[in-house]
Amino acid sequence: MSDQSSTDKLYNWLDSRFKLGAFVDYMSHKVVPVHSHSMFYYFGGISLFLFIVQVVTGILLLMYYRPGADSAFESVRFIITNVSFGWLIRALHSWSANLMILAVFIHMFSVYFTAAYRKPREMTWLSGMALLGLSLAFGFSGYLLPWNELAFFATRVGTGMAGAIPLVGEKLLIVMRGGEEVTGATIGRFFGLHVAILPGLTTVLLAAHLIFIQRQGMSEPLEWANKPESEKTYQKFFPHFAMKDLLVWLIVLNVLAVLAVLFPDGIGVIHWPLGEKADPFAPPPAVIRPEWYFMFAFQALKMLPAHVLFLEGELFGIIVFSLGGLIWALVPFFDRKSARNEGSQLYRYFGYFVLLFVIGMTLYGYMVE
Amino acid sequence: MKTIRLILALVILALSPVDQIAAAESNCLTCHRDFEEDTGPSHKITRDVHFQKGLDCVSCHGGDPTLEDMDDVRESKGYRGVPDHREVPQFCASCHSDAAYMRGHNPALPTDQLQKYKTSVHGELLFGKNDSKVANCISCHTVHEIGSAKMPHSSTHPLNIPFTCGKCHSDADYMAAYDISTSQLDDYRASVHGMALLERQDLGAPACNDCHGNHGAAPPGTSSLSAVCGNCHALEAELYNLSPHKNAFEENDFPMCETCHSNHRIIKPYDAMVGSDDTALCSECHSHVDGTKGLETAEGISMAIAELVAAHDQAREVLEDAIEKGMMTTDEEFRLKEVDQLLIQTRTLVHSYSLDSVLPKAEAGIQKADSVKTNSASLIDEYYFRRKGLGIATLFITLLALALWLKIRRL
Numbered sequence: 001m002s003d004q005s006s007t008d009k010l011y012n013w014l015d016s017r018f019k020l021g022a023f024v025d026y027m028s029h030k031v032v033p034v035h036s037h038s039m040f041y042y043f044g045g046i047s048l049f050l051f052i053v054q055v056v057t058g059i060l061l062l063m064y065y066r067p068g069a070d071s072a073f074e075s076v077r078f079i080i081t082n083v084s085f086g087w088l089i090r091a092l093h094s095w096s097a098n099l100m101i102l103a104v105f106i107h108m109f110s111v112y113f114t115a116a117y118r119k120p121r122e123m124t125w126l127s128g129m130a131l132l133g134l135s136l137a138f139g140f141s142g143y144l145l146p147w148n149e150l151a152f153f154a155t156r157v158g159t160g161m162a163g164a165i166p167l168v169g170e171k172l173l174i175v176m177r178g179g180e181e182v183t184g185a186t187i188g189r190f191f192g193l194h195v196a197i198l199p200g201l202t203t204v205l206l207a208a209h210l211i212f213i214q215r216q217g218m219s220e221p222l223e224w225a226n227k228p229e230s231e232k233t234y235q236k237f238f239p240h241f242a243m244k245d246l247l248v249w250l251i252v253l254n255v256l257a258v259l260a261v262l263f264p265d266g267i268g269v270i271h272w273p274l275g276e277k278a279d280p281f282a283p284p285p286a287v288i289r290p291e292w293y294f295m296f297a298f299q300a301l302k303m304l305p306a307h308v309l310f311l312e313g314e315l316f317g318i319i320v321f322s323l324g325g326l327i328w329a330l331v332p333f334f335d336r337k338s339a340r341n342e343g344s345q346l347y348r349y350f351g352y353f354v355l356l357f358v359i360g361m362t363l364y365g366y367m368v369e
Numbered sequence: 370m371k372t373i374r375l376i377l378a379l380v381i382l383a384l385s386p387v388d389q390i391a392a393a394e395s396n397c398l399t400c401h402r403d404f405e406e407d408t409g410p411s412h413k414i415t416r417d418v419h420f421q422k423g424l425d426c427v428s429c430h431g432g433d434p435t436l437e438d439m440d441d442v443r444e445s446k447g448y449r450g451v452p453d454h455r456e457v458p459q460f461c462a463s464c465h466s467d468a469a470y471m472r473g474h475n476p477a478l479p480t481d482q483l484q485k486y487k488t489s490v491h492g493e494l495l496f497g498k499n500d501s502k503v504a505n506c507i508s509c510h511t512v513h514e515i516g517s518a519k520m521p522h523s524s525t526h527p528l529n530i531p532f533t534c535g536k537c538h539s540d541a542d543y544m545a546a547y548d549i550s551t552s553q554l555d556d557y558r559a560s561v562h563g564m565a566l567l568e569r570q571d572l573g574a575p576a577c578n579d580c581h582g583n584h585g586a587a588p589p590g591t592s593s594l595s596a597v598c599g600n601c602h603a604l605e606a607e608l609y610n611l612s613p614h615k616n617a618f619e620e621n622d623f624p625m626c627e628t629c630h631s632n633h634r635i636i637k638p639y640d641a642m643v644g645s646d647d648t649a650l651c652s653e654c655h656s657h658v659d660g661t662k663g664l665e666t667a668e669g670i671s672m673a674i675a676e677l678v679a680a681h682d683q684a685r686e687v688l689e690d691a692i693e694k695g696m697m698t699t700d701e702e703f704r705l706k707e708v709d710q711l712l713i714q715t716r717t718l719v720h721s722y723s724l725d726s727v728l729p730k731a732e733a734g735i736q737k738a739d740s741v742k743t744n745s746a747s748l749i750d751e752y753y754f755r756r757k758g759l760g761i762a763t764l765f766i767t768l769l770a771l772a773l774w775l776k777i778r779r780l
Contacts (some may be wrong), residue, residue, distance in 0.1 A: 028620055075696075077699070081697050081699070087697065088755075239780065240777070240780055243773060243776065243777050243780070244777060246773060247773045248771040250766055250769055250773065251770060253766055254763055254766045254767060254770070257763060258759065259753050259765070260765065261759040262759070266696070276695075344389055
């Protein structure tokens, strides 16, 4: 007994109570494929790491943030100017939010182009899509919380678009805004959404997403279907992949720290200066634009004519985007060729089109400004 | 054909402005426009406020406008023709001093212009000495294109007033007989008031009439300067009235503001105006042996302002550095604005000529400026602290990553 290290002692203590043997045995046999696109496996982990940073910094901000038209702006200014390292926490929260959405997009497109959504991972893809939706909702609801000029008018435009949805639009707009206009009541709703409802839903979905991945393992490339086992290369999940994942997290943490310290208010079009307090009676600023990840949709809707066929342009755009999003989410069920490990050119081109559309519209949106 | 002409006439009549109908009925404009040039009265009259309000030629000149022959008009009932220069004030006053008549046309317009004019230098010379060169109503208001002071083309619009007065007062030959300077317009244009009005078009800046009056125009006397300048510079006037200078100036017949600030060429006040050295204005009257504490006080005031200005400039310099470094400086920027206010207040308190008034305000300003400087310097320290912190954190994370990488390689 005296030869046992303290780690072994702790393990034995836990094993005798929770029967860890089966779990450790399962994890020690878990492997991750090694191939030319292996680097994309890390983007899911990066998204998870940035989400953890979001949660930690969000909780810290929550200690000083006070929702309400009379207190939100003042409390954020207090956080930046008076609270020790408050500026850093806000900068980390904002930067990690933007980087997380970027990582989620890269993760989604890499999964799509490697057809990793194919059977048996349809539910992983669907839960991932839902998590993307939740991430965007986090971004939209968090943008208003400082109650500054830009956030106020951008939220007015953003919620106004929801009002164009047929039948339910008007009611949805009232529910979102807590009235007909963006007011202090809207902050209350967005705050509740941002710190309670969305984190709750995300936790459940994220747990499901991670369980699916752990149960089914990493998807192998399509071309491996016809490869002899001897030509396939794997690495152990523990400790090889896990340690590499940790290394990537450290690199991301470093990048995050540099960005947060050198550019606490963001840089270029990705910026969040506190600026002036929201004034509903002030004229709107010359340029009202959403966050960069909504720019492609915003620009596409802006470019639509007043009427398309018998529909209003904005309504037509919303219908097209909704149908497009639905098709995108249901691709694992439509793409039968990939399910047979054959790969589908049709869906690959559809993916290229969506990727080019998103990048093109985003760039064009900033160029026309 | 007759029906078409009738309809055409009715249409033209319906489209004609009401105020032109009266004129259209008279032959005055028809004939006068035939022989007058484009700048003649019959052409200019359309810009005239009286004409625009519905008055016509007959309203001032009388006579029968339906007659076609000019000689017949001159002999017709009520014809008054062109009044003599000396008759003009009474001529205009026949309506403008008639309160009942004016109520029907422009109830907001005063009816005491003639009364005031009689008290003016112009009026006194005209009525007292029968001087036909002095200004009467039309000298300033023009004739046949008279506009209200709100009309930009009007000679009495604030932007045009200096030139309206300057038309005579800048003309050395014309003014030769009156023994007064003719540099007023040039002086005014170079003054802080003239630059505000004529260059920046700030209609709040005073023109000639704001200090001299308009119909009752006269140079403000020594005793009335307080009211004239104090009308806008109320605080300065109040401080002066409580200061030791008030009695001293009055005893020596020094005009209160003009003694230090001049009259028409009033330049932007500068801090070196106050002090004990030879370049300061104070030394023009005071000396170290004049039995007063004038220069001593001036030196104290000068030093207090100089210290406040230096503290303000230093604070601003450090703050600008903090702003440039991207620090959150909203509070300090707001505090520096308060220092700006205190500096203005201190400079205003100069008019009390009392160290007891100036020093507390200056000290308050210096204290606030110092706090801005200290807080801004802290922000700059914070800026470097953040960078040092980032450097250490980055180094630590990099070392950790490196160690992990080495460990992975050994697996």
